Amino acid sequence: MSSLVRWVFGLDQVPRLYFGPTVATVALRKSTRPDDTEKLSLREVVERRCPSLHDVFRPAWWLPTGHLQTLYCVIGDFSRVDEVEYERKLLRTVDGGTIGLDFTPNGSQPHIKQNTPVVVVLHGLTGGSHESYVRAILSPACAPPEQGGLGYRAVVVNFRGCAGVPLTTAQLYSAGHTDDIRTALLYIASMYPNAPLLGIGFSLGANVLTRYLAQEGDKSRLSAACILGCPWDLLANSRRLGSTWWGRELYSKGMGSNLKALLRRHVATFEAHPEAEVSKNVPEVLQQSSIRLYQFDDTITRVAGGSSPPFPFPTADDYYIWASSHHALRDVRVPFLALNADDDPIVTVLPVYEEPEKLSPWIVFGVTKGGGHLGWFEEGSRPSQPRRWYRKPVLEWLKAMGEDVVLPERHPKSLREKDGWIMEEGRDDIGCRVDSEGGKVIGVEGEGLLSGL
CATH class of the missing domain: 3.40.50.1820 (Alpha/Beta hydrolase fold, catalytic domain)
Incomplete structure (x- = not known):
């Protein structure tokens, strides 16, 4: 060039x-x-x-x-x-x-x-x-x-x-x-x-x-x-991702699809733990033809992305605020x-x-x-x-x-x-x-x- x-x-x-x-x-x-x-x-x-x-x-x-x-x-x-x-x-x-x-x-x-x-x-x-x-x-x-x-x-x-x-x-x-x-x-x-x-x-x-x-x-x-x-x-970058067509329709849906596929591979585990809150949400995700990253995090990750406490979080936004790392660089x-x-x-x-x-x-x-x-x-x-x-x-x-x-x-x-x-x-x-x-x-x-x- x-x-x-x-x-x-x-x-x-x-x-x-x-x-x-x-x-x-x-x-x-x-x-x-x-x-x-x-x-x-x-x-x-x-x-x-x-x-x-x-x-x-x-x-x-x-x-x-x-x-x-x-x-x-x-x-x-x-x-x-x-x-x-x-x-x-x-x-x-x-x-x-x-x-x-x-x-x-x-x-x-x-x-x-x-x-x-x-x-x-x-x-x-x-x-x-x-x-x-x-x-x-x-x-x-x-x-x-x-x-x-x-x-x-x-x-x-x-x-x-x-x-x-x-x-x-x-x-x-x-x-x-x-x-x-x-x-x-x-x-x-x-x-x-x-x-x-x-x-x-x-x-x-x-x-x-x-x-x-x-x-x-x-x-x-x-x-x-x-x-x-x-x-x-995570919150700021999630909002930026959702503000563009490429972000919503390509990257967010692609990552959501990967997470949905991971969930599907382990559906038997969630069925074996019906008492877990996340297990009640899994069918909702698997029934959707497509899912964006934010929707997955708001349905699954905020509930089961770690031990309790601090999980579950009220919303994906609350999870994003807690999980971000930009404020950790000083330490x-x-x-x-x-x-x-x-x-x-x-x-x-x-x-x-x-x-x-x-x-x-x-x-x-x-x-x-x-x-x-x-x-x-x-x-x-x-x-x-x-x-x-x-x-x-x-x-x-x-x-x-x-x-x-x-x-x-x-x-x-x-x-x-x-x-x-x-x-x-x-x-x-x-x-x-x-x-x-x-x-x-x-x-x-x-x-x-x-x-x-």
Whole structure:
């Protein structure tokens, strides 16, 4: 594409980076000697270790808009790229629910040591470990160093009922409920007590991850995090989505359709719990020929999107206000990279547009010119197979946080074992045990109209 056309569309622009009024200082390793470090601001660390955040993002010439970038997430064929094999474990939670943990790489890996970083991933709305946006990071992150990878471990936390995980209670998941990731981290931390845990969240999973980090502060079990396409202010973005034809008829209906399909796959569970309020609402949703995201949240998520209290909420608006994460950015206490695109058709209201002064010292907030929702496709080696731009800055961030930066000291609560359950000191309502080994899982595309979101 000519430089003139790129200028007209405004496509050749460096991501805009936002920091809080004060920026945290960290120690950066200069050599392998433990005491050989230098003090740098997080801004300086990003300049030195994440050069991709200071380079232009050039969308593929045939995907110049946010709509096209987002739609390609849905219609693109990613089945032959970034294949990842997982080993699944199903965790039973104290309330009887089930969480699916997918571990990679499988088998004996000589290059992996006890202190090798572990990437902990939270997927999007109805996704899972199979999603192409997840595999785009984990394939290179978990490849051996001699193959050009980071050589890390990874665990994808699949929400209740997603990606083949059974739904064993009438409770689902939501953008605001954090106890399931909190529970999963108990098990992951018990498996890898000497390894730093690095979080990655996509879309809805990004919102959950942000809220978890803000709630835990310096007690977080995650040492650093990176999130992409977070929906932030759920109420404001829901209203924006409903204000346009594309938002109502394509994105909202598509996401509602995915959620309805998830509900249908687990209808037997709701029939087995007729006393649950949500079970009474399920037939109403399944009888509708189509349903928008807001309608689903107002009928199902506000009732069963988490434990009681605070669920159920009076309306979806009340749930959105409670579950939003934009107000949580001031409370994050670990290095935290957030990436959004300025033409994301699903997330149009960003906190850095409204209240940039409320970013904590640990936040690096990047906004790209273009990229859509979880797209960021740039031209690859072949026109038919574009590559995701965000792979570069995310891998640079993971390497910096996993190897180069002396991560801030945290004080997570001690783990304890009680009658075969792994629990946290001071809480009897949070705990897990291995329910079963789920066998091998190979990352392939999911199902639904808007898979990939």
